Amino acid sequence: MTGYSRVRSLPPFSTNNVYYPLERAIVTSSENARVIGLGIVGLGGATLSMLPKFAKNPGYKIMAAADVDANVLAAFSKDFPEAKTYNSVQDLCTNDAVELVYIATPNRFHSEHTIAAFQAGKHVLIEKPMTIEIPGSIAMIEAADKAGVLLGVNVKHSFEPRVQKVREMVRTEEFGKLRLINSWRYVDWLYRPRTPEELTPEWGGGIVWRQAPHQLDIVRTIGGGMVRSLRSMAGVWDPDRRVPGAHATFMEFEDGAVATAMISGYDHYDSRLLVFGPDAIDPSNHGGARRELRESLVGGAEAAAAASERYGGERAGSAVRETPGLGGGWIMGGPTVISFDHADVSFSRNGLEVFSDTERYEIDLKGPKDGRDGRLDTYYDSIVNGAPLPADGRWGMATLEVLLAVQQSGDERRELMLSHQTGSVD
Numbered sequence: 197m198t199g200y201s202r203v204r205s206l207p208p209f210s211t212n213n214v215y216y217p218l219e220r221a222i223v224t225s226s227e228n229a230r231v232i233g234l235g236i237v238g239l240g241g242a243t244l245s246m247l248p249k250f251a252k253n254p255g256y257k258i259m260a261a262a263d264v265d266a267n268v269l270a271a272f273s274k275d276f277p278e279a280k281t282y283n284s285v286q287d288l289c290t291n292d293a294v295e296l297v298y299i300a301t302p303n304r305f306h307s308e309h310t311i312a313a314f315q316a317g318k319h320v321l322i323e324k325p326m327t328i329e330i331p332g333s334i335a336m337i338e339a340a341d342k343a344g345v346l347l348g349v350n351v352k353h354s355f356e357p358r359v360q361k362v363r364e365m366v367r368t369e370e371f372g373k374l375r376l377i378n379s380w381r382y383v384d385w386l387y388r389p390r391t392p393e394e395l396t397p398e399w400g401g402g403i404v405w406r407q408a409p410h411q412l413d414i415v416r417t418i419g420g421g422m423v424r425s426l427r428s429m430a431g432v433w434d435p436d437r438r439v440p441g442a443h444a445t446f447m448e449f450e451d452g453a454v455a456t457a458m459i460s461g462y463d464h465y466d467s468r469l470l471v472f473g474p475d476a477i478d479p480s481n482h483g484g485a486r487r488e489l490r491e492s493l494v495g496g497a498e499a500a501a502a503a504s505e506r507y508g509g510e511r512a513g514s515a516v517r518e519t520p521g522l523g524g525g526w527i528m529g530g531p532t533v534i535s536f537d538h539a540d541v542s543f544s545r546n547g548l549e550v551f552s553d554t555e556r557y558e559i560d561l562k563g564p565k566d567g568r569d570g571r572l573d574t575y576y577d578s579i580v581n582g583a584p585l586p587a588d589g590r591w592g593m594a595t596l597e598v599l600l601a602v603q604q605s606g607d608e609r610r611e612l613m614l615s616h617q618t619g620s621v622d
């Protein structure tokens with residue numbers, strides 16, 4: 197996976213919004229004639245953010261969808277009348293027009309659903325986390341190898357231009373060696389409407405399984421993948437919501453670079469203040485998720501509100517969080533700073549801000565494509581042109597090992613050595 201070539205220095209702290217098109221080094225699907233037939237399993241919040249990307253990408257055609265909920269299937273059929281609908285992944289996989297299955301069902305079903313698709317000879321793009329235990333992930337990798345098909349993990353934010361550009365800096369040693377990655381996020385995750393799946397730890401609920409997969413995959417992507425050891429804690433601080441709502445993790449890579457990453461989902465501080473500044477965040481929204489939960493989502497109303505974030509529901513799309521008017525999506529929910537021998541580089545509004553030994557400037561990375569597009573383009577390139585697949589099953593299992601270690605390290609209050617790590621494809 198390669199980064200971007202057009203780099204432009206701006207005056208210190210410029211917020212100039214000039215658009216500089218990015219030149220992706222990979223072959224994009226629009227340059228190719230082959231169209232991959234897509235089947236979607238699970239029409240919830242994750243699919244809502246991916247579906248416009250699939251629909252817009254000329255390399256893919258949406259042929260079918262499956263869900264156990266008849267209401268979401270009916271809403272989908274209205275928008276995609278030519279696509280076939282099914283009640284199970286197995287039935288969807290009988291459709292010969294489907295070549296790739298995108299699976300966005302709850303975490304605990306990932307292994308079973310993916311293996312069912314492999315048995316029908318389909319490629320799979322599985323939502324993060326790949327699954328929630330190592331044996332399930334090994335079974336997925338083996339089933340893909342046996343069927344001779346591809347397994348990709350939808351760690352979309354790791355394909356974001358800022359992440360890819362920093363990875364390129366690490367690889368080229370433009371500023372010397374990578375030394376330190378820091379990532380902070382204070383968000384309202386725990387108090388937004390949650391499904392029972394999201395509030396049950398053994399089903400893959402809580403912030404470690406739902407948000408940390410993005411953050412720790414980004415950290416692994418920048419650092420090159422090979423985490424040597426980890427010390428962490430996963431905090432369950434609210435007796436009414438018995439899932440981890442926070443984590444704080446220290447990781448060391450094989451080459452000696454280190455990372456600290458934390459998320460608090462307890463809806464107090466908002467770390468977008470550190471990214472966009474105080475003028476950008478409306479103070480009257482403070483504690484909004486807690487307030488809604490306390491005042492409006494009592495009784496069974498919370499689960500109903502969470503369900504209405506799915507396809508065709510009243511709150512559909514609200515799971516996709518953007519800072520109004522500012523963009524940046526998930527990745528800009530808090531500060532990320534990467535330190536090299538000769539520069540600190542931070543994620544900024546327009547791309548990256550570089551504080552080197554001698555200069556301070558911004559690299560503008562705004563463009564029409566985000567990490568979701570990057571995930572789809574690289575997968576297309578692998579299926580159609582045989583390019584090595586970044587974020588494949590082995591990569592996903594390595595991030596899964598990190599997530600499991602976050603929980604275990606906190607429980608045992610000790611550093612853990614990792615053994616399932618793999619390097620980046622770049």
Ligand SMILES: NC(=O)c1ccc[n+]([C@@H]2O[C@H](COP(=O)([O-])OP(=O)(O)OC[C@H]3O[C@@H](n4cnc5c(N)ncnc54)[C@H](O)[C@@H]3O)[C@@H](O)[C@H]2O)c1
Binds near residue numbers: 238245263264323
């Ligand atoms: N919500 C998000 O914004 C988001 C973002 C990125 C990744 N993810 C990941 O996507 C996955 C799904 O999360 P979600 O938030 O979309 O969940 P969700 O509960 O909103 O949606 C899941 C959908 O799967 C369907 N489903 C459940 N069991 C099924 C089965 N056996 N066969 C077919 N369909 C079934 C449900 O009816 C529902 O429509 C999770 O792995 C999550 O980590 C979610």
